[in-house]
Every structure is written in C-alpha cells, then in structure tokens.
Amino acid sequence: MADQSSFGWLSVGLKKAKPFLAMVSLQFGYAGMYIITIIALKKGMSHYILSVYRHVIAFLIMAPFALVLERKVRPKLTLPIFLRIMALGLLEPVLDQNLYNVGMTYTSATMGATFVNMLPAVTFILAMIFRLEKVNVKKFHSVAKVIGTVITVMGAMVMTLYTGPAIHFIKSAGAIHHGNTTESDKHNHFIGILLLFGSICSWSGFFILQSFTLKKYPAELSLTALVCLVGAVEGAVVSLIFERDMSVWKVGFNSKFVAIAYSGVVCSGIAYYVQGVVIRERGPVFLTSFSPLCMIITATLGAIVLKELIHLGSILGAILIVIGLYTVVWGKSKDTKSTSEESIMTKDIGKNQELPIVDHGGIIDGPVKILKIPAADNIRSDSIVSK
Known part of the structure; x- marks a missing residue:
C-alpha cells in the first residue's frame, strides 16, 4: 500500500511539473536557435527565406502526426477559424520572426534574447484587455503577478539602458562588439531595438489569438501544422516582394541549412505544439513568464560561441528578471490552486444535493x-x- 501511495504521489508530482519542465526545455531550444540563426544571418542568409523554409520543414514534420493522432478529434475547419489561422500565420511566422531577425542583426543575439523579457509584460497587458487574466487586488498572489511583471520589465530595462563594465568570465579576444561605436552603429542599434519591440508585440498578439483559437479548434497538432503552412505561404509572398534576387532561395549543406532545420523542427514545429498545450492548461501569461530564462542561457552561449561581451548591467538585469519570473510563476500557481479548489467545492455541493x-x-x-x-x-x- 505504501509503495502504491508513493507511486501515486510521484505521478501527481510529475503531472504538475510537466508544464514547468516543458517551458524550461523550450527556453534552451530557443537559446540555441538565436545563436545558430545569427551565425547564418551574418553569413548572408536572408531572414525572409529563413522564415519560409523554417515553416515548410515544420509543416512537413507536424502534418503526419496531426493527420494520424487527431483524425477523430479534429473539429471542422470553418471560415472564421481559417481566418484566425491566417492571422496567426501573419503575426508569428511573418511579422515576429522577420522583425526579430533584422533587429538581432542590428544589435546582438544577447540583446535579442533580452528583449524577449518584455514578452510577459506585453502579454499580461493584452490578456488583461481581452479578459484572459484577472487581477484581484484583495488577494496577494494575484497582485504578485503584477509585481513580478514589473520587476521583470525593470530587469530588462536595466540590461537595455545600463551597460557597465565588461565582466571577463572567459577570454573575449575577437569579440563581436567592441568598445568604440560610431554614430552609424548607434543609429542601427536604435532601429534594431524598435524592430525587436515590434516583434515582441506581434508575438504577444500571437499567443492571445492562439488562446482564443484553441477554444474553437482544440486540436494542437492540427493547428500547429496549419499555422506553419499558412505562415510559409504568406512568408513566401512577402519574400518575393522584398527579395528580387532568386539566388537567395538556394541553400547548401552549411550553417544556413542547420539554422533552417533546427529552427523549423525545434522552434516552429515542437514549440508551437508545446505552447498550445501549455496555453490551454495554464494560460498565455504562464507561458511567457519563462522567457527570461532564455536570455540568461543565450547570454552564456553568446559569450562562449559568439565571443560577445557580458557586462555588469546584463548580470544585474538578469538577477531582477529571475526574481520577477519566480514571482509571476508563484502567483500563477496559486491561481491554478484556487481554481481547482473552487471546482472541487462546486462538484461536492452538486453531489450533496x-x-x-x-x-x-x-x-x-x-x-x-x-x-x-x-x-x-x-x-x-x-x-x-x-x-
């Protein structure tokens, strides 16, 4: 009996830990993508073509699973749902990724990952507007979500506005970013920041719309495949408009191909599916609250692989971001617990009548x-x- 009881508790614990483990793993996947992508972009890869090929691969991988595993539960694809899928394909595969990739080339992989820390704040604001999140000022855990979001934004702002001295954890000879910057570099840096902010707004809008779409079309694999397909088609149209040189479509077996394959499989196919599952279970705010971890991982990999310098401002900002992250997650966990208790009480009342x-x-x-x-x-x- 004791063994069965222990196994039961372990099973419950693993079930509760699944969303956390999934999101932490996803941040490692995104961090790897940022490093591989910026290497490919600096070697001449078109960000438009990267986005198109990435979603073609994601569709080819996810479509068979969707056809087989969801053939009995897949809802009918109506016109309103298809229009939402078209909007999803525009928001994330086209707008978010192209704005983000250009902004990252104007700044750095670390700065790109840093701006992802704005995602929880923007998503929380949009979720409040569309009534996906509620804040009860009488409950501390509910207010904690707001406090955690503010702390996270403060950390991101510290990393953006305060540089501080460089911290030489490893040898930084040949670093990409040097101390002397020209006016042109500053101008490009400012444009890059604006583009990164625009990508974050598009990404947040994608999560909100994805949450609404899943309520009408509760088939994560099928929705993932359709978003990738529509996003690839829309991205191809945009690419043909802005890329007149057809030679950019040619990709060999090099770093460009690695960037396409990795981002397509991990960060489009698997990520869209995992995000859909987590959003349906915990909501979009819980999902985006893990994005600050990606910045820390990317900054570490950027220093090792890309020889990017790590400054004191980045470390201080990272500390604030982690504090904000755990504050939001704690508040969300209490929200989930309160909702479960209310559901159980409602069922008990119904049984006792x-x-x-x-x-x-x-x-x-x-x-x-x-x-x-x-x-x-x-x-x-x-x-x-x-x-």
Whole structure:
C-alpha cells in the first residue's frame, strides 16, 4: 500500500511539473536557435527565406502526426477559424520572426534574447484587455503577478539602458562588439531595438489569438501544422516582394541549412505544439513568464560561441528578471490552486444535493438521482426523480 501511495504521489508530482519542465526545455531550444540563426544571418542568409523554409520543414514534420493522432478529434475547419489561422500565420511566422531577425542583426543575439523579457509584460497587458487574466487586488498572489511583471520589465530595462563594465568570465579576444561605436552603429542599434519591440508585440498578439483559437479548434497538432503552412505561404509572398534576387532561395549543406532545420523542427514545429498545450492548461501569461530564462542561457552561449561581451548591467538585469519570473510563476500557481479548489467545492455541493422521495405521505430515505428524458412531440424535457 505504501509503495502504491508513493507511486501515486510521484505521478501527481510529475503531472504538475510537466508544464514547468516543458517551458524550461523550450527556453534552451530557443537559446540555441538565436545563436545558430545569427551565425547564418551574418553569413548572408536572408531572414525572409529563413522564415519560409523554417515553416515548410515544420509543416512537413507536424502534418503526419496531426493527420494520424487527431483524425477523430479534429473539429471542422470553418471560415472564421481559417481566418484566425491566417492571422496567426501573419503575426508569428511573418511579422515576429522577420522583425526579430533584422533587429538581432542590428544589435546582438544577447540583446535579442533580452528583449524577449518584455514578452510577459506585453502579454499580461493584452490578456488583461481581452479578459484572459484577472487581477484581484484583495488577494496577494494575484497582485504578485503584477509585481513580478514589473520587476521583470525593470530587469530588462536595466540590461537595455545600463551597460557597465565588461565582466571577463572567459577570454573575449575577437569579440563581436567592441568598445568604440560610431554614430552609424548607434543609429542601427536604435532601429534594431524598435524592430525587436515590434516583434515582441506581434508575438504577444500571437499567443492571445492562439488562446482564443484553441477554444474553437482544440486540436494542437492540427493547428500547429496549419499555422506553419499558412505562415510559409504568406512568408513566401512577402519574400518575393522584398527579395528580387532568386539566388537567395538556394541553400547548401552549411550553417544556413542547420539554422533552417533546427529552427523549423525545434522552434516552429515542437514549440508551437508545446505552447498550445501549455496555453490551454495554464494560460498565455504562464507561458511567457519563462522567457527570461532564455536570455540568461543565450547570454552564456553568446559569450562562449559568439565571443560577445557580458557586462555588469546584463548580470544585474538578469538577477531582477529571475526574481520577477519566480514571482509571476508563484502567483500563477496559486491561481491554478484556487481554481481547482473552487471546482472541487462546486462538484461536492452538486453531489450533496440529494432530493427525498415522498410516497403517500411517507419519506423514503437514501440518495436519489436526477435523470433527464429527451423531449418528444408534446412533452417538455423536465427533470424527474427516481430512486
């Protein structure tokens, strides 16, 4: 009995930990993508073509799973749902990724990952506007979500506005970013920041719309495949408009191909599916609250692989971001617990509402069931009592 009880507790613990483990793993996946992508972009890869090929690969991988595993549960694809899918394909595969990749080339991989820390704040604001998140000022755990979001934004602002001295954890000879900057570099840096902010707004809008779409179309694999397909088509149209040189479509077996394959499999196919599952279970704010971890991982990999310098401002900002992250996650966990307790109480109240049966003046003891009969021609569907 003890072993069975322990196994039960372990099973429950793993089930509760799944969303956390999934999101942490996803941040490592995104961090790897940022490093590989910026290497490919600096070697002449077109960000438009990268986005198109990335989603073609993601569609080819996810479509078979969607066709087989969701053939019995896939809802009908109506016109309103298809229009939402088209909007999803525009927001994330086209706008977010192209704005982000250009902004990252104007700044750095670390700065790009840093701006992702704005994602929880922007998503939280949009979720409040569309009533996907509620804040009860009378409950501390609810206010903690707001406090955590503010702390996260403060950390991101510290990393953006305060540089500080460089911290030489490793040898930085040949670093990409040097101390002397020209006016042109500053101008490009400012443009890069604006583009990164625009990408974050598009990404947040994607999560909000994805949350609404899943309520009407609860098939994560199928939705992932369709978003990738539509995003690839829309991205191809945009690429043909802005890239007149057809040679940019040619990709060999090099760093460009690695960037396409990795981002397509991990960060489009798998990521869209995992995000859909987590959004349906915990909501978009919980999902985006893990994005600050990606910045820390990317900054470390950027220093090792790309020889990017790590400054004091980045470290101080990272500390604030981690504090904000855990504050938001704690508040969300209390929200989930409160919702579960209210659901259990509602079920218990429903079970305890037993009606007595009166039989010729006498009362028959014992529980009774409430049954319903389907409506017939002239018979109204009412509840009847049976023992």
